[in-house]
Amino acid sequence: MSLDLLLFKITLLAYFVATVLFLVEVIARHRRTATIARWFLIGGFALHCLSLAVRYYTLGHAPSASLHEALSFFAWALVGIFLLFDLRFRLNVLGAFFCPLALVLMIVGSALPTGVQEGNPILQSWWFPVHVSLAFLGDAVFAVAFVVGIMYLLQERMLKSKTFSPLYYKLPSLDTLDSINYRCLTFGFPLLTMGIISGAVWANSAWGGYWRWDPKEVWSLITWFWYAALLHGRLTIGWRGRRAAIFAIIGFLALLFTFLGVNLLLPGEHSFRALQGR
Helix, strand or coil: CHHHHHHHHHHHHHHHHHHHHHHHHHHCCCHHHHHHHHHHHHHHHHHHHHHHHHHHHHCCCCCCCHHHHHHHHHHHHHHHHHHHHHHCCCCCHHHHHHHHHHHHHHHHHHCCCCCCCCCCCHCCCHHHHHHHHHHHHEEEEHHHHHHHHHHHHHHHHHHHCCCCHHHHHHHHHHHHHHHHHHHHHHHHHHHHHHHHHHHHHHHHHHHHCCCCHHHHHHHHHHHHHHHHHHHHHHHHCCCCCHHHHHHHHHHHHHHHHHHHHHHHHHHCCCHHHHHHCC
């Protein structure tokens, strides 16, 4: 087993333990478990950084050309963004909702072929790691908005029905959730925008054109307009609460299709087969 895959598997184990401990904290209200969960998550993230660095050195380009690599890279971005938000908001329940997303990506990635492919020569451009880093970090920020949106709808439903489950008492207020949603938009939208721009520059150096109407480019533009509409609605019309939460949920589902569905289902220059030179 190669060093990067060994580190990957240890990282997966650390994320699994952190996820279980966050869930235990929410269900059983053992506050100490949340602290331990954070340390496991931080340790796993450090190992994940090392795993990606080793993979980068082995491949000679950013490790996101295969499905295994892309899922690992996305999970890394999710955990990194969560740790940043956790420094500010310190919401244990967010970890219980968010960490399972990263864990599922890691589990699926571990079941896929992990062999090192030579890759398409276009991946040697230094614009490629810039593009994928901005894109994945933007997606990770919007993943927080997705999770917060679900939490908002759950709490609102319990308030309207006056049926309060134990989860209700762990959730932050609706105003706090809406505030986090807005912060995600203000951070995620610039990252998404810069990701598309850097992708266009990379496309020009790789294929001789900034925009070729590839399915990945089209869906990226669709998601950009979706979040642009949400940002416009928040700033000018005053959208917030339920509508903003629903917009954030739908937007992230569109991002997931752009990330996975387009690469796997639609032919194009951004498909995993094309990126691996096949």
